[in-house]
Amino acid sequence: MTTLYLVRHGETEWHAEHRYAGSSDVALTARGREQAAALRDWAATAQLAGIVASPLSRARLSAEPAAQATGLQLRIDARLVEIDFGAGEGMSPGELATTYPDEWSDFERRPAWHPLPGGEPGVDGIARAMPALMELSEEFPDGHVLVVMHATLMRLLLCELIGLDPDAYRDVFPVVDNCALMPVEFPWPGESAAPARARLLGLNVPPVPARP
Numbered sequence: 001m002t003t004l005y006l007v008r009h010g011e012t013e014w015h016a017e018h019r020y021a022g023s024s025d026v027a028l029t030a031r032g033r034e035q036a037a038a039l040r041d042w043a044a045t046a047q048l049a050g051i052v053a054s055p056l057s058r059a060r061l062s063a064e065p066a067a068q069a070t071g072l073q074l075r076i077d078a079r080l081v082e083i084d085f086g087a088g089e090g091m092s093p094g095e096l097a098t099t100y101p102d103e104w105s106d107f108e109r110r111p112a113w114h115p116l117p118g119g120e121p122g123v124d125g126i127a128r129a130m131p132a133l134m135e136l137s138e139e140f141p142d143g144h145v146l147v148v149m150h151a152t153l154m155r156l157l158l159c160e161l162i163g164l165d166p167d168a169y170r171d172v173f174p175v176v177d178n179c180a181l182m183p184v185e186f187p188w189p190g191e192s193a194a195p196a197r198a199r200l201l202g203l204n205v206p207p208v209p210a211r212p
Helices: 030-043 057-070 093-099 101-109 122-139 151-162 166-172
Strands: 002-008 050-053 074-076 144-149 181-186
Touching (some): 030 057, 050 057, 050 122, 057 144, 093 101, 122 144, 122 151, 122 166, 151 166, 151 181
Parallel strands (some): 002 144, 050 074, 050 144
C-alpha cells in the first residue's frame, strides 16, 4: 500500500480574511514560508519516495523546500489545482452571501454539486484529481509520497477516498491547517471492491521531524 501525505499549502495573503483563492495565484505570507520550512524539516526525516504539488505558486513554493531537503525532484501535476470558484475568487463568505444570495445558499446546501457562479463543481474536481492519486499508488506501491495541494480539493478527495458523501466535506473536515499532514493509506489493505478506499491515519498532524 502507499502512504499519501496530503498537505495544504502554507498560509496566503488572503488567509486572514478567509477569501476564496481557488485557481487564483495568491502569494504566501511570511508565516506561510515558515510553515513550508517546518514541512521541509519533517520531509528530511520522512523517507519519502516522491513529492508532487499543484502548479499554483502557493503549493509549489510550499513543496520546493521539502524537495530540496530530500534530493527528490518536485513533480508538478495540474490535476491537483484547487477548485475554481469562478466569480467567488477573492471574495469572503459574507461578500458572497450579499452579492450572490441564491447561489451562495445553493453552494452551502450542496457544495460538491452547486458551484459558485462560473465555478467548477466539486465533483468535477474529484474526477480530475483522483486519477493522479491512483497513479501515485501504482507507481509507489510501498512508498511514502508527499502531495501538496489545496484545502477544498483535499477535503473533497478525502470524502471520496474514505467513502463519504462529498457534500459533507465542509462539515466533516471544517478546518485544514496550513502545511499539516493528512496521511492516508491507499488503497486500504485487503480492500478489493471498487472503488478502492483509503484509511485516514490522522487529521491536521503537525509536521514534526522523526527522532533519530
